[in-house]
Amino acid sequence: MEIFKMTGKVFDIRRFSTHDGDGIRTTVFLKGCPLKCVWCQNPEGISIRKRPIYFENRCIHCKTCIAKSKEHGVTLEEDQIHLHPDKNEDWNTIIEWCPTGAIAMDSREMTVEMVMEEIRKDNPFYRHGNGGVTISGGEPLLQWKFTKELLKACKKEGIHTAIETSLYAEQEVIKEILPYLDRIFADLKLATEKDHMHYTGVSNHKIKENIRYLLETSNRNKVIIRTPMIPGMTATRENIKGIAKYLNGIYQSVSYEILNYNPLAEAKYHLVDKEYCFEENPKLYTKEQMQEFKNWAIEGGLENIINEQI
Numbered sequence: 001m002e003i004f005k006m007t008g009k010v011f012d013i014r015r016f017s018t019h020d021g022d023g024i025r026t027t028v029f030l031k032g033c034p035l036k037c038v039w040c041q042n043p044e045g046i047s048i049r050k051r052p053i054y055f056e057n058r059c060i061h062c063k064t065c066i067a068k069s070k071e072h073g074v075t076l077e078e079d080q081i082h083l084h085p086d087k088n089e090d091w092n093t094i095i096e097w098c099p100t101g102a103i104a105m106d107s108r109e110m111t112v113e114m115v116m117e118e119i120r121k122d123n124p125f126y127r128h129g130n131g132g133v134t135i136s137g138g139e140p141l142l143q144w145k146f147t148k149e150l151l152k153a154c155k156k157e158g159i160h161t162a163i164e165t166s167l168y169a170e171q172e173v174i175k176e177i178l179p180y181l182d183r184i185f186a187d188l189k190l191a192t193e194k195d196h197m198h199y200t201g202v203s204n205h206k207i208k209e210n211i212r213y214l215l216e217t218s219n220r221n222k223v224i225i226r227t228p229m230i231p232g233m234t235a236t237r238e239n240i241k242g243i244a245k246y247l248n249g250i251y252q253s254v255s256y257e258i259l260n261y262n263p264l265a266e267a268k269y270h271l272v273d274k275e276y277c278f279e280e281n282p283k284l285y286t287k288e289q290m291q292e293f294k295n296w297a298i299e300g301g302l303e304n305i306i307n308e309q310i
């Protein structure tokens with residue numbers, strides 16, 4: 001009973017997802033991440049703090065929020081609404097008064113049971129092609145106790161489970177959740193510690209060690225290692241070959257996936273008042289460019305390069 005009262009910070013639950021694992025899936029996005037990848041496609045998931053966000057496309061400029069703001073949490077500058085989430089406002093009142101939902105909280109506290117209720121709505125679809133639940137984020141291993149209980153609840157109901165993780169966690173945490181996972185999508189974004197520090201804000205030492213642990217145990221067949229192709233940052237021959245060499249040194253037949261750059265990431269940065277890493281947003285890579293990246297991984301010694309699950 002206590003377990004079902006445990007709450008987690010959830011910033012999205014996406015139904016009918018076809019690219020977060022096998023079959024049709026429900027993806028649960030948990031808030032908070034110890035990394036700060038400059039290209040992150042879910043920047044609203046990085047901070048663990050619950051905060052209000054502003055959706056300009058929903059705003060009808062009625063200025064009700066300005067009238068209700070008592071602590072300068074909402075201001076009007078050159079006829080544009082600006083949110084200052086750090087101000088000690090009565091955000092609930094402002095959100096209630098906004099007629100179009102243009103101001104909303106970026107996440108909510110949910111119990112395991114509340115999330116399970118959402119998940120069960122997709123039960124009929126899970127039966128096809130190994131569908132199920134994927135936990136993503138943010139970093140699902142940050143709120144790992146919640147992740148564990150959620151995975152446990154899914155397994156109890158016979159639902160296929162997957163996780164998308166940076167593996168930036170203590171090995172003990174990984175051991176705790178492994179028994180409840182059918183599939184692990186783990187990133188190795190950058191081969192060198194220097195680049196990893198530069199682009200994500202943390203060392204890759206722990207991540208590499210966790211990858212080694214996973215690939216040296218009987219869990220290795222559940223694991224798919226992925227690298228997102230970020231132009232000029234991760235999508236270089238040196239980086240891909242470096243990653244391939246590291247993985248090859250542990251388990252040559254590891255499943256390795258190269259993810260195409262997601263240009264839609266840029267559109268979310270104004271929501272969180274952050275600068276995106278590119279002044280000019282690059283385009284998706286072509287099939288030929290993606291093939292070239294795969295060839296570099298093969299040059300680095302890998303033999304099992306799988307197609308992106310899109």
Ligand SMILES: C[S@@+](CC[C@H](N)C(=O)[O-])C[C@H]1O[C@@H](n2cnc3c(N)ncnc32)[C@H](O)[C@@H]1O
Nearest residue numbers: 039040041137138164165166187228261262265
């Ligand atoms: C948003 S992350 C969340 C899970 C976990 N924190 C991680 O990084 O694996 C899910 C996946 O999206 C990928 N990703 C993040 N930003 C991206 C971008 N701009 N283009 C392509 N893939 C991206 C990550 O590399 C990861 O494989």
Ligand code: SF4
Nearest residue numbers: 059060062063065098
């Ligand atoms: S109350 Fe909502 S719709 Fe009206 S100006 Fe503010 S954000 Fe826009």
Ligand code: SF4
Nearest residue numbers: 033035037040138166
């Ligand atoms: S580890 Fe994942 S969620 Fe965290 S910043 Fe990087 S891509 Fe985003």
